[in-house]
Amino acid sequence: MKKVMALLLIILIGVMGIAFLEDKKQVLEEEAVPSPTPSPTVPTVVVTMPPEPEDIPDFYSTDSLLIVANKVHKLPDGYEPSDLTRPNVATSADWMLREPAARALEEMFAAAENDGVHMVLGSAYRSEAYQRQLWNSYAAQYSPERADRISSRPGYSDHQTGLAVDIVQGMNTGLGTDFNETFENTPEAKWLHEHAQEYGWIMRYPKGKEDITGYAYEPWHFRYIGKEYAEAVYAVDEWETFEEYFNVEGGTEYKE
Numbered sequence: 205m206k207k208v209m210a211l212l213l214i215i216l217i218g219v220m221g222i223a224f225l226e227d228k229k230q231v232l233e234e235e236a237v238p239s240p241t242p243s244p245t246v247p248t249v250v251v252t253m254p255p256e257p258e259d260i261p262d263f264y265s266t267d268s269l270l271i272v273a274n275k276v277h278k279l280p281d282g283y284e285p286s287d288l289t290r291p292n293v294a295t296s297a298d299w300m301l302r303e304p305a306a307r308a309l310e311e312m313f314a315a316a317e318n319d320g321v322h323m324v325l326g327s328a329y330r331s332e333a334y335q336r337q338l339w340n341s342y343a344a345q346y347s348p349e350r351a352d353r354i355s356s357r358p359g360y361s362d363h364q365t366g367l368a369v370d371i372v373q374g375m376n377t378g379l380g381t382d383f384n385e386t387f388e389n390t391p392e393a394k395w396l397h398e399h400a401q402e403y404g405w406i407m408r409y410p411k412g413k414e415d416i417t418g419y420a421y422e423p424w425h426f427r428y429i430g431k432e433y434a435e436a437v438y439a440v441d442e443w444e445t446f447e448e449y450f451n452v453e454g455g456t457e458y459k460e
């Protein structure tokens with residue numbers, strides 16, 4: 205009798221179990237989301253976004269690393285960069301540069317040192333007032349015409365951007381290569397011509413480009429424009445000018 209009761213109990217539990225699972229299945233089926241009715245086809249619209257502002261070369265804003273200073277582009281009156289700082293490099297005086305240029309110059313000088321090349325910073329940021337004195341002294345020493353070939357009038361100098369440097373062998377080498385074309389034969393000039401662009405600098409007044417840049421060849425004057433652009437300029441040609449690469453107006457005649 206007990207065996208029969210036990211067997212019935214097992215069957216009962218089994219039946220209840222199946223019933224329970226069947227219920228569950230139904231609940232799950234009821235919860236299933238009905239498939240949506242297909243919506244009508246919407247034509248695809250391709251929206252072309254304008255380039256991001258930082259991708260557009262900006263030649264006229266003082267915030268821009270591409271700001272142009274040449275004989276047809278004068279800087280704002282009395283412009284003085286707000287982030288001037290002293291780069292930690294061998295230097296002839298207390299020269300200052302804009303922050304990004306100062307850091308890039310330190311990087312470049314360290315790399316040159318590693319290659320056994322000892323460069324000295326011979327000039328960097330020059331105020332409008334300083335540039336006025338400099339141009340006047342050249343004009344008095346030579347002539348106003350000569351002063352215009354080798355120097356800038358106040359307000360037009362690449363040095364006033366805080367992004368330009370003159371690199372020399374040093375004021376006390378006695379070799380006479382500082383600030384003249386013979387600098388191109390020095391190890392410093394050769395190293396710079398080969399590597400400056402890797403650190404964001406370009407030769408601002410290349411050989412044979414006076415009609416475009418407005419200035420005689422200066423193998424010692426370099427301008428910071430950032431690594432990407434500097435590499436791109438040199439990729440075109442080792443004597444490519446800023447004006448040519450960016451299609452910016454230049455020339456030897458001053459435009460007031």
Ligand code: ZN
Nearest residue numbers: 363369370425
């Ligand atoms: Zn210079």
